[in-house]
Amino acid sequence: MLIKNVKFQEDDNKSHSIYINDEGIIECIDCDKKDGEVIDAKGRLISKPFVNPHAHLGYALTLNYARHNLSGTLIEGVEIIREEVSQKITQDDLEKRLGKIIKMHFINGVFYVRSHDPVWNDVVFKMLKARANPLVDIQVVAFPSPGFFFDENLEKIRKALEEGAEVVGLIPHSERSYDDGVKSVKIAFDLAVEYNKLIDGHVDETDDPNSRFSEVVAREALSRGIGYRTSISHMTASHSYDNWYFHKLTLLLRESGVSIISNPIVSMHLQGRYDNYPKRRGVARIRELINSGINVALGSDNVADPIYPLGDYNMLRVAQEAFLVDHFTSNEVEKLLNLITTNAYKAMQLKEPEVKPGNKAEFLILQTKTIYDAIRTALPPFLVVRGKHYAMNEIKIRIDEIEETDKIINIIDK
Known part of the structure; x- marks a missing residue:
């Protein structure tokens, strides 16, 4: 050719x-x-090639597998997936959907994806069996939703890491208490060190200004010297932090070397659902984080499922929405390409x-x-x-x- x-x-x-x-x-x-x-x-x-460092491929394209999410909240969406959708995710079902998902990524120029796959109904194990293909490399996160201390999640996460998942997931703000959230961070880092894996957590995906586990993750990464292997996904609570605290947090994030992965399209859809007017955007402070010297990448998050009913894995559209939601200016447009290429390669520890x-x-x-x-x-x-x-x-x-x-x-x- x-x-x-x-x-x-x-x-x-x-x-x-x-x-x-x-x-x-x-x-x-x-x-x-x-x-x-x-x-x-x-x-x-x-x-x-573009990179999609945050997706949920295991239950993508399942919008019509169950009742629709009438509140539009993350909580209802997760409940529908756990209670209704996950029961229909057989190995055959996942492989059929994944074939379409891979082609959707490829035609949009995405060669590398990080997929957060939960232990419910063994979705993560099915993904590990189904992911091999010549078009798109899929990095699997063993995702302990709704937390390490539910059911037998910790044991299942260990098994997934042993079977080839590259990334340890966590979701500290979803644990039953603040203390459990802090413990879950330490467990995730212990597992990452033990198995020599990367770390990527759903962290502070809430509008609660008191949800501050990003600080806990960054401190743990700094103390262990593995910030370069650590990503904090979402961090939507930062939209609600007061400016003094956020400035202090950025200093820690930069020192620790962690990456932040924001998912602007889905976060705009989910956050602010409990607000009247004015409604918060509820997206990580992408522009301020970049200007503070922190590595920031963008992901698609959910596509056509009970959490987000639209989406197409077009990463240029994701970059465009980041420009819109976080008040970028015309002189910064071209820099947005780095958030779906160079910065995302760094977050996933991939060679460009x-x-x-x-x-x-x-x-x-x-x-x-x-x-x-x-x-x-x-x-x-x-x-x-x-x-x-x-x-x-x-x-x-x-x-x-x-x-x-x-x-x-x-x-x-x-």
Whole structure:
């Protein structure tokens, strides 16, 4: 395959070509080989593959498996999944849904996903058996919802780690007491050290300004020296913290080296449900965290299930919504791409793919010629390439039989 007229981000005034051989390896850049399929990128921009560092694949696409969540709250959504949906998640069911979920990620340019899979009805074990595929790498979190101290969750988490789950999950604010929450953090870190795993917890996913387990997690990560292996997901309570405390917290978060993973679309849907007006956005303070020198990444969270009824794994849309909800400004648009690429690779402790001869082909050709227009339009990539596999999303816009695609999609010149 030859892809011609590609624009590189670091060299956007020139067009390049990339030749990929039958084994899915980049054989050469700007060479004359033309055998096989030839794709004209027409000056579109190349990008690293996207990352989705927070999802719940085990029960994604189960919206119609049970009654609908009429309150729209996280609590009711979780109850429906635990009491009704999880009973219908057989190995066969999960594999069928996962096949569609993987393709949804791939066409949106997502090659790496971290999936938080609960121990209810052995969903995490079913995911471990089902996840192998050539398109998308799935990193599994052994998720002890609603906490370590319920049923036999701790024993099941140990078993999941032994069977290959890469990440220890936790959810301290959901434990029965504050003391149990603190104990659960220490247990998660003990397990991570014992099994040499990463850590990613649902932490402070609430509007309660007194929920401050992010501090507990950061202190534990700092004392053990494994902040680089630790992620704090959600942290929606930070939206309700007073500014003095939040500033103090950012100093600790930065020192500890932890990553924060925010899920702006689903958090906007769930948080503020107990407010009258004005209603809180209930999203982690993404912009302030970034400006404080903390590694921040964005995830999709739930898709088409009782917790969130919409979604499509389009990470550019997630970045766009982060811009909207957290009052980013026009000069910061391009930085948002890092939240679904570089920063997310760091949070998941993954090596970023490089486009160079001899490497496996792993890259995207965006639908647009600039990062700004990519985030503005949130269109799926024009071309997705991973080794021997690829996907194309061809978009053509015509007005009175005159093609206007480029003029409409690319409105800002670099």
